Amino acid sequence: MLGSGLLQGLGVTAKNLVGSFHDPKRLTTVEYPEQKTKLPEAYRNFPFLVSESAEDPMGTLRCVACQICEKECPPQCIFIEKSKDKKPDATGKMQIYPAVFLIDSSVCMNCQICVEVCPFDAIKMDHEYEIATTERFNALLLDREALAKPNSYFHEIRPEEAAEVDGRLAAERKAAEEKAKAAALAKASAAAKPAAPPSAVPPKAEPPKPSASA
């Protein structure tokens, strides 16, 4: 009968209208500035450089300027210049650090390939999405200082992933120390028996290569 479909439609809209007052399922919008929806842990926005300590971010950057992310980035928006000198990194080994590390956030499409290919877990994706700026050119070119964020912040936004990364790094550090201790022990034992024929050339200190698939 003409109109029966129309009345059915009216019934559905009435149900939604009444429902929106008491049924949370029927009022799904959120008043943005006051209420913010909780971001899932896997959420990714622009990358940031992880620094071990918050006090001296430039000194304790994990990044060793290997430029893998610069090569792999599809829109080529990362620019790195190696430093001339070296500085000790977390495990005490002398490493190069990036003198200049720029990301053009107007080109970056936050596809997180740099995070995937980075062997040193030095670059991670951020949760910060309120990043509007008033100035189009320089404000969007993020330099080293703007990109660096402490590891504690990384733990804050991605608890599971941060814990897993730290576990792995700690394990490597322990492995590096044992090797160093073993090497020191071997040198000490070689020194303790001078009469013994001069031992072989002490094993070359093999740089603790993290096991992430190169």
Add this chain to the structure above:
Amino acid sequence: MNALFLILIALVTLGAAATAMALRNLIHSVLLLIGSWIGVSVFYLFAGAEFVAFAQVLVYVGAVSMVVLFAVLLTRRSRLDISVTPDSLSRAISAVLAAGAVLGVLLYGIVFTPLPGAAPKGPSATVKQLGVELMGDHAAALLIIGLILTVATLGAVVIASNDPKAEDRQ
């Protein structure tokens, strides 16, 4: 007080009709024509015939104006080249003569017909009296008008229905 209004309305109506003829832009002239129709309906209100006044507005301003406007719109050469024939002298003279003759007849009619002084304020006929009158003595006239209108509508339907570009029936 009333006479003043009456003259004012008469001036407005006649003025609108006159300028309607003079304007080049067809649409403006049609709208002025509609203005004069509204003036006529105000006259009816003055005469106390509410029903006729509202019927006049409903019929003329509502429907007839639409017909006129659509006619003006749909004539293909309505805007560009209204071929205005050159104003040759002979044409102007014959125009004046014709207008003069018509004016003469009108003036004669107005001046010599015995009008009964100020128009008496007729009893404003209520709609019920109109209805009784129409269905009573003038029922035949009403039925004939009804017949004519039905024939007109049927004619319109017939013309519209076999329009060659009728919609294709999917």
Add this chain to the structure above:
Amino acid sequence: MTAPINPADSLLERAPQALRDLVTSHFPQPWRWFANGLLADVAILAVFGLLFAALTLAERKILGRVQNRPGPNRTGPFGLLQPIADGIKMLSKEDIVPRDADHLLHFLAPVTLLASAIMAFAVIPYGRNLVPVDLDAGVLYFFCVGATTELAVFMAGWSSHNKYSLLAAMRALAQLISYELPLLLSWVPVVMISGTLSTTGIVAAQSGWRWGWMPTWHVFTPWGLAGFIIFMVSALAESNRSPFDLPEAESELIAGHLTEYSGCKYVFFFMAEYFGMTALSGMAVTLFLGGWHAPLPALEFIPSYAWFGIKLISLLMGFIWIRATFPRLRMDQLTRFAWKFLVPLALINLATAAFWSLSFGWSGPMLAARCGVALVLVIVPFVLLGRRLTAGLAPRSYAYAT
């Protein structure tokens, strides 16, 4: 309960008249009529201006709530200052008139539309004796004022010299004209039964109760219900509302004949649409829903103008509800719906009403026969014409590949 005071002279009931007499008493005798008229104008503009503001907000809130979102609630508590904000925004917007537009007509169109929309409020009886102008042919006046909307729509469409608005003005005209007929035909039975064209007379004809509790409103008679539905559907089309809002079909011709309007003129069009909608609902209340009469004798203590307001608001909510639900009809379907469905139904409704008035004296078993015949006369054409209108349209069942 003490002897029920006559509802006519309860305090609230006489308040508006007392107020009016208080104001007009200051003026000398010849000017009293003028002061009364002026006061009525001020009252109408104030009440319906505020109702217009409230309607724009209510429309957005209800549409929002239907669509699972709260609707505007930023300006003022619960968004109550939204109409004021909209008003300021619209009035402060630049009024752009296209260079080769017809400036005179371009300005005149919204003015005539708004003027005719406001003039229509003059004859609606808002309360017991609260009718601004009690004309003998009040209903005819209401619809003849409504007839000028076509003129204004044409002027708007033509004067903008814009291909889109010309096309849309044509569509709007075709729609307005084809729905004028069912609109007018739907209230003729009311006039036939109540015997008068004056709105107060029609409301008086619907006073009193049958069997002590059912009000004798026209909508509770078979022909009245059919007439009411036809009237409301045509009113929807006349005020360019939801399933018939083709002229401003934003998905096709941008803003239709309003494309070249901005700023204050656009607000006039917007206001005229809402005033038109309110006026038509007011007339529907007067003609079919018993004007300012209370639905139950027990509820007589509520003043008459409050009842008129409640009925009016409920009809307007119905307009918004329909807008929130239905898709839009196409141009040819719209006119076919009017000519091949509404007009025949309205004509048959005339016959039903004639039969109803002739069989006035029947009672007892004959009363049942009377209602039966009337109902058959209403429902059978509805079903037959409905089936013909939607020939070939039906929900389908689907086969599945292997």
Add this chain to the structure above:
Amino acid sequence: MTPSPLVPTGGATVRAVNDEFHGDLLEVSMGPHHPSTHGVFRMVVTLDGERITKLKPVLGYLHRNHEKIGESTSYLGSMPYTDRLDYLNAMTNNWAYALAVERLGGLSVPERAEYLRVILAELSRLQNHVCLAGFLLQDTGASGTPLMYAFREREKILDLFEALSGSRMMCNFQRFGGCRTDASPAWLAQVAALVGGFGRFLDEFEELITGNEILMARTQGVGVLKGPAAVAAGITGPMLRAAGVGYDIRKVDGYGLYPRFTFRVPIGAHGDTYDRYMIRILEMRESIGILEQALRDIPAGPIMDPKAKLRGFRPKPGESYGRIEGPKGEIGFYLISDGSANPYRYRVRPPSFVNLTVLEDLCLGHTIADSVVILGSIDIVLGEVDR
């Protein structure tokens, strides 16, 4: 009738046709900023009164040189760009590209990854068809109500994508030889909850719209596309099935694990806009069935083929064509490898573009209002049309 040059008469640029009967044909350009064209798409429509006599689509406003960039980027680097093709269905685009590269490089995909890919593809199909139903009804003028209901459900699915891949629409989730991250049991539970409630939402949505006489009047018999014409034009996806040809690549190729799932392929009888709408609603119901079966049977295990190398992936020279049944039709990637890190040739077979070619044939004889609804029923996304 040979159209003579343009005769400027007032506002309308009218192409005067010396056919006295038809009068002036009105040429109206709709788009690229028209509210009803889905994205930057322009239609130059020639009108005889209300009827459309000629419709010329104008494309290219969103051309980003996707395929040439593909030739100068590594295989992995192109993966995030495939999200931007049909930006409503990043997951299916990724899968099609990953399938093509896996065939090129001869990689195998672990069981759990295959299940996860089917789950994500069907979720993407659900939100795409819900989007289409919403847009189609918005085009017929339903002032946003069905669109808002559709978007309410779509948001739930996009939240699932965000919880898994990190971004709602630009997922960049598939890798050659599996998926980037594993789906946690909590995430799978959320998917099960969503799939459980989706059937009830569809019933309410159909109650609101499918029986609506106005919608039936606006879409039944409009834009009819018969089976043979659809096959000739290379149409694929729901549009082809609505025209009565039961061709579904999930059944034909049997890629991924689809042979393991029992699902049916609905076909339409009339091939008009209403059928295209209903086919998508019925396909959503089938997708719910597939999702339930996949969620029940998903095994534990590795998510990524251990042999697959992330960087320095150099497949042997050769070519491959990977195609899947995307929500809009057959989306395929054709790759030619010359042994280097970048593909020699990178070609996308976009379903929207191919389905769009019949737009004029569907719209001839209808009105402008119909052309908007027909365009809506073809379900195009300009990112994929212009590439």
